[in-house]
Amino acid sequence: MDKQRDAFLDYLTYQKRYSPLTVSSYQREINDFIAYVRQEAYQDFTECDYALIRSYLVALNKRHLSHASINHKLSSLRSFFKFLRRQGYVEDNPFMLVSALKTGERNPDFLFLDDMLGLLDSIHTDSDLGMRNKAMLEMMYASGLRVSEVVNLTLDHVDLVHQILFIRGKGNKDRYVPFHDEAKVWLVDYLEGARHELMATTHQSHNIVFVNKHGKQLTNRGVEDIVNRCMRDYDPTRKIHPHTIRHSFATHLLDAGMDIRVVQELLGHASLSTTQIYTHVTQEKLIEVYNKACPRQALERLEEKKKSVD
Known part of the structure; x- marks a missing residue:
């Protein structure tokens, strides 16, 4: 999986000529997904299916990420699997089966x-x-x-x-x-x-x-x-x-x-x-950072981790 990720990052860097900041963002998103795939005991990307993607979305929601942040991750992974399919690494792109989450109409649309x-x-x-x-x-x-x-x-x-x-x-x-x-x-x-x-x-x-x-x-x-x-x-x-x-x-x-x-x-x-x-x-970023750093939130995550080990 690491080799396929690196191949994709090279493609973005040398063929698409994306900026280092953009490539770094893709790398963070893919690394996060790879960590989850390995945590769920999957061996490679060919085993990734719709059920895994749905469970990944549940995990992201438990991390209190905003819908906009989750949509950003989905967009990056959708592009990654599109590349994998084009290169023959996988047969299907399961991320095409997942729609973007509603972010509400109160705020103006924007791109990260x-x-x-x-x-x-x-x-x-x-x-x-x-x-x-x-x-x-x-x-x-x-x-x-x-x-x-x-x-x-x-x-x-x-x-x-x-x-x-x-x-x-x-x-x-x-x-x-x-x-x-x-x-x-x-x-x-x-x-x-x-x-x-x-x-x-x-x-x-x-x-x-x-x-x-x-x-x-x-x-x-x-x-x-x-x-x-x-x-x-x-x-x-x-x-x-x-x-x-x-x-x-x-x-x-x-x-x-x-x-x-x-x-x-x-x-x-x-x-x-x-x-x-x-x-x-x-404001969204402040809330996201707070949820990650808040002592009570950290303790809850630690307790959840202990339970999963037990």
Whole structure:
């Protein structure tokens, strides 16, 4: 099992070219599952079936993990078994039989950091449209853009020297949003190559940044389709909206310790209460860490372990 895990991690590193952070996340998730498989006295992955997966889900729930965290593990293992099946190591992928757990509709949809980076890393850039997709999603995540802000972004509103976008958002509220070096690299490559080629196909001449295959301005629906296709290639079991990327941008900044009022300005929210909905992930993490470290919880786990030994 360790060799098959390592083969998968090499595949992610050298063929998919995932970031070290993403690969490390996959490794943690798979190692956790391998430990459980061995605990249940299974010898290899070919013996893993639906019954084992269900018992694994029960074990994860007993660890008081959130549904979002469990779904993240399921997504990683689903991809892993997809690889094993393609390589002929297993005949079936039992994780395809398990649906994602409901996370509730109260909180905005988001991707964990390693999933977000994994999605970006998975975009193929061997075509003009692929280069556009890569540049567009990198900018959406780097600056927390709304769909309407993406399709209406113009060249004169992009300051490549200072790495800042001028954005006219909802209610004609203007704001300046920075973008990082990685996003700049992909944007410059797209502007200097793919965009020019796409516009030349139908002799277009305008200053819209992101264009469709005919060199014309993208629509909101066009951006939604692109995001969905990219997500389907990364994880076919999940469907996201472009706003998910904006939600992830805000959530990750707050998790990293950025002041909520700064995040409010970056997002262009008129009210701080709108920005506060993104603090749910930080709270989830606090609860998760507390449950793992709480002395009473630790004692209960110790007692359970003693009972299983007896």
